[in-house]
Amino acid sequence: MDGGTSFGDKRNRYVGWQFVEGYPVIAIAGLDQEEVLAPYWKSRQASIRNAAGTTLALLLFTFIAMALSVRLAWRKYQLDLVKATYRKATEGGSEGFYIARPIRNEAGEIMDFQAIDCNERGAAFFRLRRKEFIGQMTSSLYDQGVVQALRGMLTKAMETGRYEGELALPVDPRGHERFVQFKAVRSDGDLAVTLRDITHEKQHLRNLEQRSNEDLLTGLPNRSWVNTFLPDAVARAVSCNGMLAVLFIDLDGFKEVNDRLGHAAGDDILRNAGRRLKEAVRPHDNVARLGGDEFIVILEEIRQESDAAHVAERVLHAFKEIFRVRQGVASIGTSIGISIFPNDAKDAGALLQNADIAMYAVKTRGKHYYQFFNPAFYDALQSRMKRESDLRYAIENDQFIMYYQARLDMATGRTSSMEALVRWMHPSEGLIEPREFIPLAEETGLILELGELVIDKVCAQIGKWMRDGGPMVPVSINVSSRQFNEADIPKMLFDALAKHAIDASLVEVELTESAVMGNIEDVSDAINVIHGLGIKLLVDDFGTGYSSLSKLQRLDFDILKVDKSFTEQLGKGKHEQVFFSAIITMAHALGMRVVAEGVEKKEQLDILRELLCDEIQGFYISHPLAPTQAQSGLCQGLPKNMVAVQ
Structure with a gap:
C-alpha cells in the first residue's frame, strides 16, 4: 500500500488479510517495505561491489596478460632474430x-x-x-x-x-x-x-707424424716408428701366443765406400739398400732404418726360427750384386743379428738389443753372415764396452806415447823425414799397437779427440828437439779420413804450431785416399789452408783406394807413399815391377816425390833404386822407435855402397 496516502509515516507497506473461518473476524497483517527489502538491497549492493571489483581485476589481469603476451612475442621475435642473425653470421x-x-x-x-x-x-x-x-x-x-x-x-x-x-x-x-x-x-x-x-x-698432424716416423733419405720407417711399432707387435704376439723375430742389419764396408766415393754416393747406396731389403723380405714384413748404415726387419707371424733364417739368407743374397752409383761401383755386404720373441727376450727393448748384440758377434767373426742371439755374446759386448771405456779414459789421461820411423832419401842415403806412430801404454796390458785400438776409435768417434792429442804431442816433441839443438828433419802426422772430414784440421795444426813455437816446415800431414774423396771443393779448401801454413801433404797407402794421380795432383799433394802391399810384390814378377814403375813415372811427371812403404828386403831396395824411387820406409831401414834425447838419434843412414848414384 502506498504509504503517502495510507500511513502517517509515509512508508509503503505490504498488507495482507484473511477471514477467520468460524469467526466474524478479518485478520490483517502488514510489513514495512524497507524492512522487508533491506537484506535484498544490502545483498544487491555487495554483489554490485563484487562485480565491479571482479571486473576491475579481470581487466587488470587481461591487461597484464596482454602485456606479457606482447613481451613474450617480442622476446620470441628477438630470439628468432638472434638465431637468424647468428645463422647468417656463421654462414x-x-x-x-x-x-x-x-x-x-x-x-x-x-x-x-x-x-x-x-x-x-x-x-x-x-x-x-x-x-x-x-x-x-x-x-x-x-x-x-x-x-x-x-x-x-x-x-x-x-x-x-x-x-x-x-x-x-x-x-x-x-x-x-x-x-x-x-x-x-x-x-x-x-x-x-x-x-x-x-x-x-x-692431415697436417698426420704429415708431421709421418715425417717424424719416416726416414727422409730412404722413405722407410725410422727409429721413432720402431719404438712405437715394436712394442705393439710384441703385444700382438703375446695375445696370440705367437713368435716374432727382429733382424738387426749392418752394412759391411759402407763407411769405406762413403769415404771413398763421397757422401752423395753413400746416400744413393743407402736408398738402394732400403729398396733391396724391401724386395728381399715377405710382403707383410716391416723394414726400418735406425740410422747410419743400420736397418732392422720385423718379422711377425713366424712359426719357427728357420723362418727368420730364410729371410736373412734372402737379404744376404740381395746384397751379393754390386752397387752402381754415379760416382762408381761398390761392393756392400750385410751382417745380420737375429733375436726371437719369446725365446730371447720378453719386451721390445731387449729384443732389439739382443739382435744388435748378435749382429756385433757376426762382425767380430768375419761379417757377411747372420747369427741368432746367444747369451754368451754378452761377454764379447762387455769386452768391447770395456775397451771403449778404457780408450776414452786413456785419451782423457794421455796414456799414449809416440814412436817415430825414419824415411830415407835414396839419393843421399840419409833420413829425409820420419813418420809419427801412436802407441797406447795401457796400465795393465802394456804397449798396445795401433791396429788394436784405432779401428775402435774410428768407429766410436774417439779418433777426433785422439787425433788432436797426437798432433799436440808430435808438435811438442818437435819443439823439444828444436830447443835441444842439432839437425832437424820434418815429422809426418797421420790424419784419418773421419778426422779430416769432421774436425777442423787446419785450425788444430795452426794452434799446435803456435803453442809449441815450431816452424811449419818441420810438420807434414799424411792423408789416405779415402780422406779426400768427399766434396772436391771442401777438400781443396782445407788442403789449401794447410799448404798456406807451410805444411807439406802426403798421400798415404796409395793404391788401396780408387783415386787417380791426376786428382791428387789437382789437390796439390807433394809426396806419394805407395802402399806396402805393392812393395811386397817386388821381385816376384815383372808385372808388379812394371806397375810400380808406372806409378813412379806418373808421379814424377805430376811433380810429386814417391816413397815406397814396407821395404823389408835388400832385393826390394835394389829394385826401387833401379826404378828411381825417391824415398823408402820400412823395417829394413828402421823399426818405429821411441824418441831419444836428440832427433838425430833416430836418424839412420844407408851404407855408402847402397847409396844410389844419380
Missing part, C-alpha cells in the same frame, strides 16, 4: 651448428635425436641443405657406425651437460677423409651442437 665462417632435440620412449630413455634448427654449414656437414636437414633424425644421417658414434656423443652431452670430441665422417664424394671437431652443450632440454671441419689440421 661465412668455417663452423656449422644445429639444435638437436632428444626423442624419448615411454620409459624416458633417449632413442634418437632430431635436428630442429641449423645453419647452412651445419647442414652441409651431413651433405644436406638447411631445409632438408631440419627435422632429420640422427639415425638417418650416416651409416650405422657413424650414427652410433654421433648418438653416443649427443647422449653423453645430455647426461653431463657438455661434451667435446672428434668425429670421423665417411669420405666425401671426391674420396677425401673428413674429420670434425664436435662440441655439444645442453640448453633447456635440447643440445646446441657446434661442428668444425678439422680435416686439414688432421
Whole structure:
C-alpha cells in the first residue's frame, strides 16, 4: 500500500488479510517495505561491489596478460632474430651448428635425436641443405657406425651437460677423409651442437707424424716408428701366443765406400739398400732404418726360427750384386743379428738389443753372415764396452806415447823425414799397437779427440828437439779420413804450431785416399789452408783406394807413399815391377816425390833404386822407435855402397 496516502509515516507497506473461518473476524497483517527489502538491497549492493571489483581485476589481469603476451612475442621475435642473425653470421665462417632435440620412449630413455634448427654449414656437414636437414633424425644421417658414434656423443652431452670430441665422417664424394671437431652443450632440454671441419689440421698432424716416423733419405720407417711399432707387435704376439723375430742389419764396408766415393754416393747406396731389403723380405714384413748404415726387419707371424733364417739368407743374397752409383761401383755386404720373441727376450727393448748384440758377434767373426742371439755374446759386448771405456779414459789421461820411423832419401842415403806412430801404454796390458785400438776409435768417434792429442804431442816433441839443438828433419802426422772430414784440421795444426813455437816446415800431414774423396771443393779448401801454413801433404797407402794421380795432383799433394802391399810384390814378377814403375813415372811427371812403404828386403831396395824411387820406409831401414834425447838419434843412414848414384 502506498504509504503517502495510507500511513502517517509515509512508508509503503505490504498488507495482507484473511477471514477467520468460524469467526466474524478479518485478520490483517502488514510489513514495512524497507524492512522487508533491506537484506535484498544490502545483498544487491555487495554483489554490485563484487562485480565491479571482479571486473576491475579481470581487466587488470587481461591487461597484464596482454602485456606479457606482447613481451613474450617480442622476446620470441628477438630470439628468432638472434638465431637468424647468428645463422647468417656463421654462414661465412668455417663452423656449422644445429639444435638437436632428444626423442624419448615411454620409459624416458633417449632413442634418437632430431635436428630442429641449423645453419647452412651445419647442414652441409651431413651433405644436406638447411631445409632438408631440419627435422632429420640422427639415425638417418650416416651409416650405422657413424650414427652410433654421433648418438653416443649427443647422449653423453645430455647426461653431463657438455661434451667435446672428434668425429670421423665417411669420405666425401671426391674420396677425401673428413674429420670434425664436435662440441655439444645442453640448453633447456635440447643440445646446441657446434661442428668444425678439422680435416686439414688432421692431415697436417698426420704429415708431421709421418715425417717424424719416416726416414727422409730412404722413405722407410725410422727409429721413432720402431719404438712405437715394436712394442705393439710384441703385444700382438703375446695375445696370440705367437713368435716374432727382429733382424738387426749392418752394412759391411759402407763407411769405406762413403769415404771413398763421397757422401752423395753413400746416400744413393743407402736408398738402394732400403729398396733391396724391401724386395728381399715377405710382403707383410716391416723394414726400418735406425740410422747410419743400420736397418732392422720385423718379422711377425713366424712359426719357427728357420723362418727368420730364410729371410736373412734372402737379404744376404740381395746384397751379393754390386752397387752402381754415379760416382762408381761398390761392393756392400750385410751382417745380420737375429733375436726371437719369446725365446730371447720378453719386451721390445731387449729384443732389439739382443739382435744388435748378435749382429756385433757376426762382425767380430768375419761379417757377411747372420747369427741368432746367444747369451754368451754378452761377454764379447762387455769386452768391447770395456775397451771403449778404457780408450776414452786413456785419451782423457794421455796414456799414449809416440814412436817415430825414419824415411830415407835414396839419393843421399840419409833420413829425409820420419813418420809419427801412436802407441797406447795401457796400465795393465802394456804397449798396445795401433791396429788394436784405432779401428775402435774410428768407429766410436774417439779418433777426433785422439787425433788432436797426437798432433799436440808430435808438435811438442818437435819443439823439444828444436830447443835441444842439432839437425832437424820434418815429422809426418797421420790424419784419418773421419778426422779430416769432421774436425777442423787446419785450425788444430795452426794452434799446435803456435803453442809449441815450431816452424811449419818441420810438420807434414799424411792423408789416405779415402780422406779426400768427399766434396772436391771442401777438400781443396782445407788442403789449401794447410799448404798456406807451410805444411807439406802426403798421400798415404796409395793404391788401396780408387783415386787417380791426376786428382791428387789437382789437390796439390807433394809426396806419394805407395802402399806396402805393392812393395811386397817386388821381385816376384815383372808385372808388379812394371806397375810400380808406372806409378813412379806418373808421379814424377805430376811433380810429386814417391816413397815406397814396407821395404823389408835388400832385393826390394835394389829394385826401387833401379826404378828411381825417391824415398823408402820400412823395417829394413828402421823399426818405429821411441824418441831419444836428440832427433838425430833416430836418424839412420844407408851404407855408402847402397847409396844410389844419380
